[in-house]
Amino acid sequence: MGGGIRQLLEQVHRLSRRCLFRVLSMGPLPTHLAFIMDGNRRYAKKRGLEDGSGHKAGFSALMSMLQYCYELGIKYVTVYAFSIDNFRRKPEEVQSLMDLMLEKIKSLLDKESIVHEYGIRVYFIGNLGLLNDQVRAAAEEVMKATAKNSRVVLLVCVAYNSTDEIVQAVKRSCVEKADRDVERIQLVDIEENMQMSVAPEPDILIRSSGETRLSNFLLWQTGNSQLFSPDALWPEIGLRHLVWAILNFQRSHSYLEKKKKQL
Amino acid sequence: MGEKRLPKHVAIILDGNRCWAKKRGLGTSKGHKAGARKLMENVKDCLPLCFLHRKLGKTRVNGLMFMFEEYLRSERHVFRREKLKISFIGNRTKIPQSLLGLIRETEEATKSYEGKHLIIAIDYSGKFDILQACKSLAKKAKNGLIQVEDIDEGMMDKELMTNCSEFPNPDLLIRTSGEQRISNFFLWQSAYSELYFTNVLWPDFGNAEYLDAFTWYQQR
Numbered sequence: 001m002g003g004g005i006r007q008l009l010e011q012v013h014r015l016s017r018r019c020l021f022r023v024l025s026m027g028p029l030p031t032h033l034a035f036i037m038d039g040n041r042r043y044a045k046k047r048g049l050e051d052g053s054g055h056k057a058g059f060s061a062l063m064s065m066l067q068y069c070y071e072l073g074i075k076y077v078t079v080y081a082f083s084i085d086n087f088r089r090k091p092e093e094v095q096s097l098m099d100l101m102l103e104k105i106k107s108l109l110d111k112e113s114i115v116h117e118y119g120i121r122v123y124f125i126g127n128l129g130l131l132n133d134q135v136r137a138a139a140e141e142v143m144k145a146t147a148k149n150s151r152v153v154l155l156v157c158v159a160y161n162s163t164d165e166i167v168q169a170v171k172r173s174c175v176e177k178a179d180r181d182v183e184r185i186q187l188v189d190i191e192e193n194m195q196m197s198v199a200p201e202p203d204i205l206i207r208s209s210g211e212t213r214l215s216n217f218l219l220w221q222t223g224n225s226q227l228f229s230p231d232a233l234w235p236e237i238g239l240r241h242l243v244w245a246i247l248n249f250q251r252s253h254s255y256l257e258k259k260k261k262q263l
Numbered sequence: 264m265g266e267k268r269l270p271k272h273v274a275i276i277l278d279g280n281r282c283w284a285k286k287r288g289l290g291t292s293k294g295h296k297a298g299a300r301k302l303m304e305n306v307k308d309c310l311p312l313c314f315l316h317r318k319l320g321k322t323r324v325n326g327l328m329f330m331f332e333e334y335l336r337s338e339r340h341v342f343r344r345e346k347l348k349i350s351f352i353g354n355r356t357k358i359p360q361s362l363l364g365l366i367r368e369t370e371e372a373t374k375s376y377e378g379k380h381l382i383i384a385i386d387y388s389g390k391f392d393i394l395q396a397c398k399s400l401a402k403k404a405k406n407g408l409i410q411v412e413d414i415d416e417g418m419m420d421k422e423l424m425t426n427c428s429e430f431p432n433p434d435l436l437i438r439t440s441g442e443q444r445i446s447n448f449f450l451w452q453s454a455y456s457e458l459y460f461t462n463v464l465w466p467d468f469g470n471a472e473y474l475d476a477f478t479w480y481q482q483r
Contacts, residue, residue, distance in 0.1 A: 223447035
């Protein structure tokens, strides 16, 4: 009986979301949304839970957010899952995060996973050599298995930070132009060598938990992105925050288009 | 205010001069003049370090250049009195010769001052900065001065235009007039900066607004 009511409620939610998204789609929609998923540990502390539960709750919030984005028709979503700086945390925490990541990465290959439901192509972006063999192998397997998907894209930044990405791109550009005139290195050369070049630049960057720092995430790519910092901790993030971000995007988008025409 | 945790380096995107002028039914050049005046006031009253950014709209370049020249000439005594070191960063190839000469003069005249440093970004973009750093490193690698494998974040820091400063990375980045984006200002340098967005237009950004920003910063 309870299960039936739950199913019914879910259907109602889905239907009302579809109506809401239809209204939102009448205005311009972002092509690419990026998230800094901040606040998992604070969430666990707030609820008096043990540390790992915050990250688990964070993962559920991520799945919901991905569902909303792809239902709305947003093609690219990028998430900051694990920064190179995070390796400096306590070893037990790093290990438990790696274990959680391994479990969740493997689950993406399940038939019932969101990857299959939405035809997601998954990229893992970062210095993957810094990960342990198991996590790296699982990530590579998911990238291979989803390589043919083309409807929507999920970019998971893990063992990533932007200055590292830029340095690697600079090194590659230097090597490529070593035999030729180095004066002819252009922005496009560096851009092509960026790991994130598989996606356009994010239209919106959302950082949860009220912090207003980029924390070395997508520095090159978010030069023109609209930045939002809702106070909600990541596990508390919901549909209303996404809708709010998109409404603000639509408001400033029409202003920007006007400005572009003036120039 | 309390000495506890004041930012050593504040970067500011001076947005809103034209909006300010429009609101008052004035021409945009009056807006830029008000903005420049506010800049000079702020420089006198506060900050040990201040970055400023001026995005150049294609149609308004000549007027802005002329205004820069005017102010650099008229405020020379202020720089001397305040012992303010002045540096300019940006793409100098598009700046007219007269202004370029004045920039070199000002930098030369103030280079020995310590303690207060004002860096003015004209025709600057974060991507352009990273590109010129990359070219410089590529040249050094080609000439055998460095190995490409050794290139790291530290080497990039030394090549970026902000290498003229002891504190190249801003602790606090302020953008006035409500836009919530970096607009390709400091990209590399603002990796860990606290970003403060305010609806106040730049010509209205005075001591009270700085106090708000610094109080906010202290709470982070």
